[in-house]
Amino acid sequence: MVALLILGAILHGVTGLGFPMISTMSVAIIFPLPVAIALVVLPNIIINIMLLAPSKSGKKEDGILFFIQKFWLLILSSVIGCIIGVILLKKSPMSWMYLLLSLATLFYVFYTFFKKKKKIQHHGGLKNNNLKMISFGCLAGIVGGATNAMSSILMMYLLAASNNKNEIVKTSNFCFFLAKIIQIILLNDELSNLDGKELWAIPVITVLSTAALFVGIKIRDRISIEIFKKFVLIMLLALSLRAGWIAVALL
Numbered sequence: 001m002v003a004l005l006i007l008g009a010i011l012h013g014v015t016g017l018g019f020p021m022i023s024t025m026s027v028a029i030i031f032p033l034p035v036a037i038a039l040v041v042l043p044n045i046i047i048n049i050m051l052l053a054p055s056k057s058g059k060k061e062d063g064i065l066f067f068i069q070k071f072w073l074l075i076l077s078s079v080i081g082c083i084i085g086v087i088l089l090k091k092s093p094m095s096w097m098y099l100l101l102s103l104a105t106l107f108y109v110f111y112t113f114f115k116k117k118k119k120i121q122h123h124g125g126l127k128n129n130n131l132k133m134i135s136f137g138c139l140a141g142i143v144g145g146a147t148n149a150m151s152s153i154l155m156m157y158l159l160a161a162s163n164n165k166n167e168i169v170k171t172s173n174f175c176f177f178l179a180k181i182i183q184i185i186l187l188n189d190e191l192s193n194l195d196g197k198e199l200w201a202i203p204v205i206t207v208l209s210t211a212a213l214f215v216g217i218k219i220r221d222r223i224s225i226e227i228f229k230k231f232v233l234i235m236l237l238a239l240s241l242r243a244g245w246i247a248v249a250l251l
Helices: 002-015 019-027 033-039 041-052 064-091 094-114 130-147 151-161 165-186 188-192 196-219 226-250
Strands: none
Touching (some): 002 196, 002 226, 033 188, 041 196, 064 130, 094 130, 130 165
C-alpha cells in the first residue's frame, strides 16, 4: 500500500493526475471503500492546492481565473456530478461501488495504455461544444464522487480541447479539488466515525504523498515517464481486478 501511494503521488507530480484513483485503490486494500475515500481526502486536497499554485511565469494563461472562465461549464457540471456520485456511494450497495471502481480503473488503464499520441492533438470540434463539456463533466463528477476515479474521463475531454499542458493540469486538479470539498461535506459521518487506527492513517498518508509529490514535480521536465507510467498502470490493473473480485464476492 505504501509503495503504491508514493508512486501515485510521484506520478501525479509528473503528470498532474492519477493520485486520487491510485491512493483510493491502495488504501481500499485495508479499509472499506467509503472509509478509504474519506482517508485520502486531506492528502488529495493538499496535492491539488500545490499543483494549483501560480507558476513562476505569472502569465495570464497560467492563472486560475483564466481556465475557470474557459472551462466553467466542465467544472460546474463535475461538481453537480460529484454530489450525485457521493450520494450513490452512501446509498448504493458496496458491491456496485466496487464494481464501478473496478470498471473505472480498468477504463483508465486501457485508455492510458493504448491511446496514441495523435489522439492527444487538438480537435477543434470539441473545444466549444457546451453539451459535450457538460456531459463529460457530469460523468467525471459522478465517477469521481463515488470512486475517486474521474481522471480518465476529464482527460478525454481536456486533451482534445486544449494543447496547453499547464491548462490541462490545473483545470483537472481544480475539478479534483472541488470534488474533495464536496466529499468532506457529504462524507461527514464517515469522517467523524473514524477510529484510532484510521485517524493515524491520515497524517501518514498525507506526509508520504506530499513528499512524493515534490519528487514528481522536481523530475517532471527531466525524465521520460513512459516506463514509470506503464509500471503504475500494471499495478492499477491488478488492483482493479481485485476490486472486481470483491464486487463479485459481495453480490
